[in-house]
Structures are given as C-alpha cells and as structure tokens.
Amino acid sequence: xxxxxxxxAVAALVAVGLSGCTSNxxxxxxxxxxxxxxxxxxxxxxxLSTKEAPAGNLVFNVTNKGTxxxxxxxxxxxxxxxxxxxxxxxxxxxxxxxxxxPAGKYFTACKPGMVGKGIRSDFTVTKxxxxxxxxxxxxxxxxxxSTQYGSYVKDQTEQLLTQTTTFVGxxxxxxxxxxxxxxxxxxxxxxxxxxxxxxxxxxxxxxDLREADLEPGQKWTGWHRIEKDLWPPKSGYTKLTPTERTTxxxxxxxxxxTLYTRTRTAKYPTDKISNGSKELMDEVATGxxxxxxxxxxHTDLWDFQANVDGARIGFEGVRPIVKKxxxxxxxxxxxxxxxxxxxxxxxxxxxxxxxxxxxxxxxxKELSTGVNALSEPLSKLTAAVTL
Amino acid sequence: MSEEQPTxxxxxxxxxxxxxxxxxxxxxxxxxxxxxxxxxxxxxxxRATAAEPAAPPTGTSRTYPFYDAHQAGIVTPAQDRLHFxxxxxxxxxxxxxxxxxxxxxxxxxxxxxxxxxxAEETSYDSPAADTGEADxxxxxxxxxxxxxxxxxxxxxxxxxxxxxxxxxxxxLKRLPHFPSDNLNPVRSDGDLCVQACADDPQVAVHAIRNLxxxxxxxxxxxxxxxxxxxxxxxxxxxxxxxxxxGFKDGTANLKAEDTKxxxxxxxxxxxxxxxxxxxTGGSFLVTRRINMHIETWDRTSLREQENIIGxxxxxxxxxxxxxxxxxxxxxxxxxxxxxxxxxxxHVRLAHPTTNKGAAMLRRGYNFTDGNDALGRLDAGxxxxxxxxxxxxxxxxxxxxxxxxxxxxxxxxxxxxxxxxVPPGAKQGGYIGQNLFT
Numbered sequence: 001x002x003x004x005x006x007x008x009a010v011a012a013l014v015a016v017g018l019s020g021c022t023s024n025x026x027x028x029x030x031x032x033x034x035x036x037x038x039x040x041x042x043x044x045x046x047x048l049s050t051k052e053a054p055a056g057n058l059v060f061n062v063t064n065k066g067t068x069x070x071x072x073x074x075x076x077x078x079x080x081x082x083x084x085x086x087x088x089x090x091x092x093x094x095x096x097x098x099x100x101x102p103a104g105k106y107f108t109a110c111k112p113g114m115v116g117k118g119i120r121s122d123f124t125v126t127k128x129x130x131x132x133x134x135x136x137x138x139x140x141x142x143x144x145x146s147t148q149y150g151s152y153v154k155d156q157t158e159q160l161l162t163q164t165t166t167f168v169g170x171x172x173x174x175x176x177x178x179x180x181x182x183x184x185x186x187x188x189x190x191x192x193x194x195x196x197x198x199x200x201x202x203x204x205x206x207x208d209l210r211e212a213d214l215e216p217g218q219k220w221t222g223w224h225r226i227e228k229d230l231w232p233p234k235s236g237y238t239k240l241t242p243t244e245r246t247t248x249x250x251x252x253x254x255x256x257x258t259l260y261t262r263t264r265t266a267k268y269p270t271d272k273i274s275n276g277s278k279e280l281m282d283e284v285a286t287g288x289x290x291x292x293x294x295x296x297x298h299t300d301l302w303d304f305q306a307n308v309d310g311a312r313i314g315f316e317g318v319r320p321i322v323k324k325x326x327x328x329x330x331x332x333x334x335x336x337x338x339x340x341x342x343x344x345x346x347x348x349x350x351x352x353x354x355x356x357x358x359x360x361x362x363x364x365k366e367l368s369t370g371v372n373a374l375s376e377p378l379s380k381l382t383a384a385v386t387l
Numbered sequence: 388m389s390e391e392q393p394t395x396x397x398x399x400x401x402x403x404x405x406x407x408x409x410x411x412x413x414x415x416x417x418x419x420x421x422x423x424x425x426x427x428x429x430x431x432x433x434r435a436t437a438a439e440p441a442a443p444p445t446g447t448s449r450t451y452p453f454y455d456a457h458q459a460g461i462v463t464p465a466q467d468r469l470h471f472x473x474x475x476x477x478x479x480x481x482x483x484x485x486x487x488x489x490x491x492x493x494x495x496x497x498x499x500x501x502x503x504x505x506a507e508e509t510s511y512d513s514p515a516a517d518t519g520e521a522d523x524x525x526x527x528x529x530x531x532x533x534x535x536x537x538x539x540x541x542x543x544x545x546x547x548x549x550x551x552x553x554x555x556x557x558x559l560k561r562l563p564h565f566p567s568d569n570l571n572p573v574r575s576d577g578d579l580c581v582q583a584c585a586d587d588p589q590v591a592v593h594a595i596r597n598l599x600x601x602x603x604x605x606x607x608x609x610x611x612x613x614x615x616x617x618x619x620x621x622x623x624x625x626x627x628x629x630x631x632x633g634f635k636d637g638t639a640n641l642k643a644e645d646t647k648x649x650x651x652x653x654x655x656x657x658x659x660x661x662x663x664x665x666x667t668g669g670s671f672l673v674t675r676r677i678n679m680h681i682e683t684w685d686r687t688s689l690r691e692q693e694n695i696i697g698x699x700x701x702x703x704x705x706x707x708x709x710x711x712x713x714x715x716x717x718x719x720x721x722x723x724x725x726x727x728x729x730x731x732x733h734v735r736l737a738h739p740t741t742n743k744g745a746a747m748l749r750r751g752y753n754f755t756d757g758n759d760a761l762g763r764l765d766a767g768x769x770x771x772x773x774x775x776x777x778x779x780x781x782x783x784x785x786x787x788x789x790x791x792x793x794x795x796x797x798x799x800x801x802x803x804x805x806x807x808v809p810p811g812a813k814q815g816g817y818i819g820q821n822l823f824t
Contacts, residue, residue, distance in 0.1 A: 064708070069721050088721030090708025093699055114722060215566040215790060275688075282683045289761065292569075361760060368761040372682065379686035 035059070036096070039110070041089070042066040046110030046119040053101075053123075056130035060097040060108075064089045068113040074099055074123070075107040087114070100325075103127045138321060142270045142385075145317040149268045152313050153193050157263045160189035164256045168249035171226060174242070180230050184299035184352060187223060191306030192313075194283060195276035196266065197259055207255050210295065221251050224295075231296035270318050274381040277314035280307040281375040289368045291356040301353035304367075305344055311378070312337050318385045326384045329377055336374040343370045447586050450526040453496040455811040457654065457668055458818070460530030461748065461773050462643035464622035466584040469614030469752040470591040471674065471769065472599065473577025473804060474606040476539060481549040485823050487605040491533065491581075491598055492817035501526030504597035518600065521593035529585040531594055533818045534672050534806030537561055539578040551822055556655075556663035558671055558777050559807045565789040565800065574676055574802035577609045582672070582771065584750070588615070610802070612676065614752025614769045621750055627703060627711065630768055631679055631753050632797070634696050635703030638711055639738070641748040652746045652780065653773050665821035668810030670773040673747075673781045676754075676802030679767040684797045695793045697732030705734060731793045737784065745780040747772040767798065777805060 038049040039062040048060075062072040069090050074083040074097065083106065084099035103125050109118030163186035170179040190197060190208070198204045205213075207222040214220055225248055229240050240248065268276075287293040288304040315322075315333060322330040343366060347354045359367075451459040476484060494504040501524075503517030540555035542548055561576065581598055585591040592613070599608055618630045619637025623644045630636040641648050650656075655666045684692070689700060697715065698705050705715035707727045715734055719727045728735050739746045750773070755766040774780040789795060809819045 069708070069719065069727065071722070088706075088725075088727055090704075090706055090719065090721075090727055092704055092709045092713070093706070094701075212569055213567050214564075215786060216563055218566075278686065282686070285683055286680055365761055368763075372762075375683075375686055379688075382688060 036061040039063065039072055039108070040065050041070045041072060041110035041112060041119075043068065043112050044119070046072075046108065046121060048108060048121065048123070051121070051123060052126055054128035054130070055101060055103045055125050056128055058099050058101050058125070060086075060099075061094055062086055062089055062097060062110075063094040064091050064112075066112050067091050071111040071114055071118075072097055073107075073109040073111065073118060074101070075109060075120075077105045077107075079107050079120070101125045141320045141324075142318075145270055145273060145321065146268050149273050149314060149317045150266070152317075153196050153263050153266065153268070156189045156193045157197075157260050160186070161256050161260045163189060164253055168253050171230070172242075172246050172249045174245075176230055179226075180297070183223075183227065183230065183297060184294075184302035187299075188302055188306035188309075190223070191283075191303045192310035193263075194307065194310065195279045196263065196268075200259065200262060203255050203259055207252065207259075210293070212292075212295075221248055222255070223252065226252070227294065228296045231298075233296070270321065270385045271382050273314045274318050274385050277311040277381060278375070278378050280311040280314070281371060281378055283307050285368070285371050285375060289364065289371055291364075294356065298355040298357045299353075300356040301344070301347055305353065308337070308340060308344065315378070315381065318381070321385045322381065329380055329384050332377040333374070333381065336370075336377060340367075340370040340374050343367055447525045447527040449528040449586075450500055451528065451530050453492075453499045453531070453812070454814040454816075457670075458530075458532045458808060458811045459499065460532035460582055460584050461653065461670060461750075461808070462621055462649060463528075463530050463584070464625055464643065465617040465619060465750045466528045466530070466591075467586045467615070467617055468584065468588040468591050469617075469769065469771075470583045470588070470595045470611065471614070471771070472581050472583075472595045472611040473536070473609045473674075474579040474581070474599075474602060475609045476548075476578040476606045478605045479548070481823070483605050484549055485817075487602055488533075488819050488823075489817040490601050492812050494597060494601055495531040495533075495594075495818075498594050498597065499526060499529045499531060501529075504594075504601070518593065518596055520596075521590050524587055524590055524593075527585040527587035527590040529583065529590050529594060531598070532582040532584075532672075532808060534580040534582075534808040535559075535819065535822075536577045536579065536804060536806050538576060554663055554665060554822055556660050556666050556671075556807050558660065559663075559805065562673070562777070562803050562805050563782065563786075565785050567789050567795055568800045568803070570803050571676075571801050574610045574612075576804050577806075579606060580672070580674070580804070580806045588613070612754060612769050612802075613756075614754050616753040618751040618753055618768055619749040621748060631681060631755075631766055632684055632692070632696070634692075634698065634700055635711065636751075636768075637749060638698075638703050639734075641746055648746065649748065652775055653748050655775055659775070663807075665819075666807060666809060670775065670808045671777050672806045672808050673770070673772045673774065673777060674802070674804045674806070675770040675785075675800050677768045677770055678765065678799045678801050680797045680799070681764045681766055687797075694729050695732060695797075697728045697734030706732075729793070731791050733788075733792055733794045736788050736792050742784045742787070743779070745784060747774045747780050747784075749773075767801075773808070 036059045037053060039060050040047045041062060041064050043066040058074075060072060060074070062070075064070045069088060071085060071087045071089065072095075073085045075081060076083055083101060084097050086095045086097040089095045106123040106125060107120050108123045109120045111118035163182065167179060167182045167186045170182065197207070205222075208224065209220065209222055210224050211220065211228065228237070229245070232239060284304055284307045288300045288307065291298070291300050293303050294300045315337070319330060322333075344353075347359065347363070451463055453459065478484060497506060498504050498521075503522070505516040507516055509516045537555065537559045539548065540552050540559070547553075581595060583591040583594040585594070595611065617628055619640045620627050621640065621643055623642050627635040627638050641652060643649065653670050655669050655671070657664065657667045660666065693699055693706065703711040705713055705728060707713075707716035707719040715728055715738065717726065717728055717735055717738070717740070721727045735741060749771065751768050751770045753766070754769045755764060757765055759765050772781060789800075809822065812818045812820065
C-alpha cells in the first residue's frame with residue numbers, strides 16, 4: 001500500500017491547465033542554448049536577467065527575494081493564456097520553470113502574495129533552429145487521455161465491485177475453495193487502478209493493509225485479513241468465526257462501494273496518469289517482486305501483472321503526447337513494457353500464474369531486472385508529458 | 388543535572404580540579420604518543436598554545452577523555468565513521484560480567500587516547516596485546532559509548548540474570564512494533580552495546596575488534612553495523628551532512644551547545660526513576676536500521692522528493708521559505724490555501740511542535756552493506772538517537788511517522804534496539820559501576 005499518492009493527488013488538483021508546464025526539473029535539452037534565465041521576485045519588482053531568448057526549452061530560475069510567497073508566469077501575447085507557471089515559492093527559495101516556447105511575444109509576471117494581475121513585463125522569444133513542433137492541439141490530446149483513463153478506472157472499479165460481491169459471499173458462506181480461486185482474480189481489478197484507489201487515504205488502509213503495516217491495537221480489515229484466514233499459517237493461528245468473517249467481509253464490500261461511488265466523477269490530469277504509471281511499477285519493485293504483498297496466498301504475480309496492466313494503460317493514454325514530444329522516450333518505454341510482459345508470460349499457468357514460492361531466485365532476479373529497466377524511462381514520463 | 392555542561396564540542400569534565408591537565412593532554416596529543424608517536428607533532432603543539440579553543444577540535448588529532456561525568460560519544464561532535472556492535476552475554480556469572488566491564492573500560496580509556504587496547508607486555512610466543520592495525524594512526528576522535536539492553540536484566544522468561552533486575556529502568560523495554568516494521572531478529576536487540584565513532588574507519592573497527600576479543604568467553608557479538616557519512620550534526624560548529632536521499636539531515640537536531648535542551652531531553656535526571664538511580668547522568672539509546680528503497684527514490688521527481696521531506700534539496704530550507712536554519716512555518720499556505728509544508732511531510736511530523744515538544748539527539752550514519760539478491764543497494768540510514776525518556780520522546784514520534792510520514796513509502800525499518808547508556812566512569816572506576824555496587 002502507498003501513502004505517497006496522497007500528496008500527488010493534491011498536486012494534481014492544483015495544477016492549472018493541462019498544458020501547464022510546472023516542472024521543477026532543469027532540462028538537459030540544449031536547444032535553447034542559453035542556460036537558465038534568472039528571475040528575481042521581490043515585494044514590488046520582477047526582474048529578469050534578459051528580455052529575450054531563442055525558441056526552445058526555456059528555464060526560468062525564479063528566486064523569491066521578497067517576504068511573501070510568490071508565483072511566476074509566462075503568459076501568451078494576449079496576456080491571458082498561461083504558457084507556464086511555477087507556484088508556491090516561499091521567501092528565500094528558488095524554483096525552476098521549464099517551458100517549451102516557440103518564437104513570439106510573451107509576458108512574464110511575478111505575483112507576490114499570489115494575488116492580482118502580477119508585476120508584468122514584455123518578453124520576446126526569437127526564432128531559433130530548435131525543432132518545435134506545433135503544440136496547439138496538446139490540450140485535445142490531454143483531454144483524450146484524461147477521458148480514456150477515466151473510463152478505464154470506471155470499468156475496473158465496476159468489475160472490482162462485482163467480483164468482490166461474489167468473493168465476500170463465498171467467504172461468508174464458508175466456501176473457502178471457491179473463495180481462494182477467486183481471490184487473486186478479483187484483486188487484479190484493485191491492483192490495476194491502485195494509485196487511484198490509494199489516493200483516497202481513508203479507504204486504502206482499510207482495504208489493503210498488510211499485517212506487517214499494523215500498529216499496536218489497530219483493527220486489521222480488508223483483503224489481506226481475509227487472505228490470511230483463507231491461507232492460514234500451519235500453527236499459531238485461530239480461524240475467524242462465522243460472525244467475525246461476516247464483519248470483515250461486509251466491511252470490505254462497504255469500502256469497495258465507497259470507492260466505486262467516488263470514482264464515478266474523479267478527474268485525471270495527464271501528470272496524475274503518468275505518475276500513476278510510475279507508481280505502479282514502484283509498487284511492483286518494492287512489494288510484488290519481493291513476495292511481500294501476498295504473504296499467505298503467494299499470488300504476487302497476479303498483482304504484478306495487474307500493476308503492469310495499469311501502468312501500460314496509463315502510458316498508452318498519454319502516448320500521443322509523448323510521441324510528439326520525445327519519440328525516443330516513447331519507444332524506450334514501449335519496448336520495455338513488451339520485454340517485461342514476455343518475462344511475465346514465462347510464468348503463466350492456466351488462466352493465472354505460478355505462485356511466488358514456485359519461482360527460483362534466478363527467475364525473481366530476472367523479473368526484478370525487467371522492472372528496473374522499465375521503471376527508469378517511465379520515471380521520465382511525467383516531465384515529458386507536462387513540458 | 389547540576390554539573391556544568393560542555394560549552395563547546397570538547398568534552399569537559401565536571402571536575403575542574405583535574406580538568407586542565409587532562410584537557411591539555413587531549414589537545415596536545417601527547418596522550419597518544421605511545422601508540423602513535425608520529426602524530427604528536429605540529430598540529431598538537433599549535434593547539435597547546437591556545438588557552439581556550441573557540442571551536443571544537445577537528446581533524447584526526449582530536450581526542451576525548453574517556454573518564455567523565457557523561458560518556459563521550461553522545462554530545463561529542465559527530466565523527467565521520469561508525470562501528471556499532473551489540474553483544475550477547477554468554478556467561479551466567481555476575482563476577483565475570485563485572486570483570487568484562489572493567490576490562491572494557493580500561494581498554495576504552497587507552498584506545499580513545501590513541502594508545503593500544505592493552506598496554507602490558509606479552510611474550511613473543513603469545514598473540515600481541517593489541518591487534519595492531521591502528522598502530523601509527525592518531526586517535527581520530529575515537530569515542531566508545533557503552534549501553535545495556537533490557538535482556539541483560541531479565542531473560543525471555545523474566546528471570547533475573549545477574550541480580551540486577553530490581554534496578555532495571557522502567558524506560559528500558561524492548562521497543563514496540565511500529566507499523567511497517569520488517570525487523571530482522573538477528574539485527575535487533577542485544578544485552579550490551581558499544582558505539583565506536585571515529586574519523587578513521589580503521590580506528591573504529593580496531594576498537595570493536597579489540598573489545599570483542601576481550602569479551603570472548605563472557606560475551607559475543609550478536610550483530611554489528613558499519614556506518615559512514617554522519618547523518619546529523621551534534622555541534623553548531625559542524626555543517627549539516629546529507630543522507631543517502633541526498634537531503635541535508637540533522638538541521639534541527641539538538642546540539643551540544645544547547646546545554647539546557649540537552650539537560651531536558653538527553654540526560655537522565657536524579658529523580659527520573661528512583662529504582663534506577665544509577666542511570667543519573669546517563670541516557671537511553673535507540674538504534675534502528677532503516678533500509679532505503681534507493682532505486683525508487685531516485686526515480687521520484689524532485690518536486691515529490693521535496694514535498695516528502697518538506698525542505699528544498701539544494702539548501703535544506705523549509706518549503707515555507709528562508710534558509711536552512713529558518714524555523715519551518717507550518718501555517719504558511721500557498722495556492723488554493725494548501726500548506727506549503729505538506730501535512731504528511733517528514734519535517735512536519737518530526738518537528739517538536741507536532742510531538743508535544745519532544746526532541747532527541749540523533750547521531751545516525753549512512754550505511755551500505757553491498758547489495759541484495761535483486762541487485763538493489765542494501766543501503767540506508769543507521770539511526771542512533773539519545774533520549775531521556777523513550778516512552779515520551781522516541782516511541783510516540785516514531786508511531787506517528789510510521790503511520791503518516793510519506794517517506795515510509797521509501798524506507799523499511801529492518802533492525803531495532805533500545806539500550807540504557809549509563810553515565811561516564813570515574814577515573815579508576817568502570818562503566819556501569821553504580822549498577823553493580
């Protein structure tokens with residue numbers, strides 16, 4: 001389970017406009033050829049080291065030398081369209097704004113105290129050799145990605161609800177064999193959209209907490225509580241009574257319904273989708289490939305596959321944007337998804353997979369290497385889709 | 388505590404009568420001359436002419452007295468290297484245990500001054516009294532700090548092991564299970580511990596090796612940990628180092644110079660626990676081996692890293708603004724009234740204001756123990772913290788952090804122990820003497 005997504009969800013919510021370029025990452029792209037542009041924001045001034053720069057990736061290094069929290073904007077010629085912005089720069093701190101800017105007339109603006117129109121100046125981007133493909137239809141692509149991903153989440157949570165309903169029914173009525181059969185398959189729908197499910201901080205601990213994550217006195221509920229009862233340790237474990245089973249099962253179903261309701265209307269900006277893909281692979285790296293997630297059932301490879309599915313869908317959604325902006329990254333990620341899937345396919349068994357404890361150390365290492373190979377380029381996806 | 392606290396990084400004895408000579412010895416380096424004749428030269432002499440050094444001693448020539456009101460290695464300016472060892476006592480004899488503590492104290496008093504562990508002559512036909520690998524090396528600021536685990540007092544069945552169970556401090560219990568703990572029992576707990584800190588790894592390892600050798604037959608190493616790159620500052624004269632996440636660590640740590648805070652938060656007071664009055668002037672040491680998921684951290688955007696920590700990476704300034712040592716402003720908000728320092732950020736959750744004013748003196752180290760079977764770095768932070776009351780300082784803070792800190796996504800606690808660190812030994816006495824007399 002992950003708590004990291006909480007802050008990301010917040011970050012995504014405050015991101016303005018899908019074409020908003022709020023990367024903190026200085027770019028290695030040398031197309032602008034001119035290093036960083038220094039911006040000094042004080043209470044009543046907004047000074048730039050230069051009034052013009054060649055087209056390409058521009059890096060504004062904004063330092064807040066005033067006493068109030070400030071923001072910096074690069075605005076289009078009409079003074080309305082936000083080309084890029086960086087927010088929440090506290091006094092004394094510096095932040096980079098990286099934007100891809102074609103030749104034209106712009107405005108820069110510092111906004112000390114984050115109110116009003118800001119302190120504006122003219123800014124000119126001159127023609128250069130930098131290869132800047134038109135970016136005007138980015139918003140359409142981003143909207144498409146968002147819509148597609150939203151549908152995917154809706155579909156997965158719907159299937160999750162259906163399967164969970166069946167699963168808890170079997171479990172409550174003591175049909176343990178059938179419940180065990182359904183466990184891993186039902187959970188795949190959860191694992192495919194894990195970053196979304198986890199962004200609801202109240203639900204995640206109730207639904208997906210592992211025994212090791214418990215604190216003293218905390219009530220253990222959710223999937224893994226049932227997992228342990230269905231695959232009990234050989235000694236030192238007392239199976240839950242029918243009454244206890246009912247309580248745990250009803251709680252899981254109730255929480256699943258809440259998740260279902262909340263995901264009907266949730267929105268997914270592109271950076272949230274791309275970050276979600278990266279996080280899913282982090283989940284694989286820290287929990288699934290180590291066999292820590294499904295300690296009792298050993299069905300880690302089902303979760304593994306589902307995380308990869310979710311990451312791939314997220315990637316495919318934003319792919320038209322990446323293809324345009326960074327074709328090399330796009331092909332690297334695509335190739336590595338294929339390679340990792342091949343590795344996973346080796347362990348398919350019937351409609352499912354081998355159990356984690358049937359894998360050899362060499363096979364686990366091979367999977368881990370595949371995860372690393374994919375995760376590295378995937379970690380650059382967000383910067384690529386937001387720039 | 389009424390004793391005068393150190394006012395700079397130098398360990399100052401409360402006993403002013405003996406102070407000047409001992410201090411002079413330490414500063415001039417002549418005390419180290421037996422084991423390290425080559426080093427007693429230039430540096431030390433220059434030092435000796437300065438009546439009261441304004442800054443803590445630096446460089447490998449520095450020495451700290453072993454016999455003192457408090458044990459060295461707690462408020463001592465954190466050295467660069469660590470070798471920490473926890474021991475299981477193998478004897479059932481109280482007498483042998485006391486003999487070990489006496490022998491350890493003598494050896495520690497020698498080694499911290501840059502001399503061999505045992506001075507006596509030995510036959511050419513027997514092993515040398517000292518293992519020899521630190522010969523010719525300066526004292527390198529070596530400190531040796533000893534502690535007692537709860538299992539020294541009572542065994543797993545609660546039985547009194549050495550007739551000291553009635554003196555077990557009420558604060559000395561195994562640490563509770565914290566959420567997400569994945570503890571390796573062979574890297575946790577222990578009856579005795581020794582923290583060896585020095586600016587030269589060879590000196591720290593030499594010390595543990597010789598103490599371990601002295602202990603054979605009475606105690607044996609249960610687990611040990613090497614550390615490099617101190618991850619905190621314990622003196623205002625030190626710059627703030629970085630942990631393996633690349634962030635400055637220990638900015639807000641208690642510093643030796645803050646003697647009032649150190650009295651409040653580190654040293655056990657005379658009235659704290661009447662049954663364990665022998666702990667007066669001592670402290671409690673929490674050790675936690677914290678593995679870092681280095682690879683996933685390195686794939687995380689700088690934006691997210693800074694939000695998790697709550698400080699900026701280049702300077703260590705809080706995200707509410709200012710410079711490294713600016714006090715974080717947790718009420719400051721940015722766009723959409725979101726707090727500039729996230730609610731689940733490390734700096735907010737670790738801050739005394741979030742923890743009923745609780746603070747601690749950390750002196751942790753980075754570690755890398757090679758790699759694991761999946762090719763990932765087996766690396767992280769070996770956390771060491773000295774507190775007066777674990778039950779109100781470390782435990783509630785860690786409970787909150789394990790539950791809420793977003794950084795937990797990138798770390799896993801793999802070892803854990805708590806030790807009672809007695810006060811310093813008097814000249815001619817030994818560590819823990821008040822416990823056994």
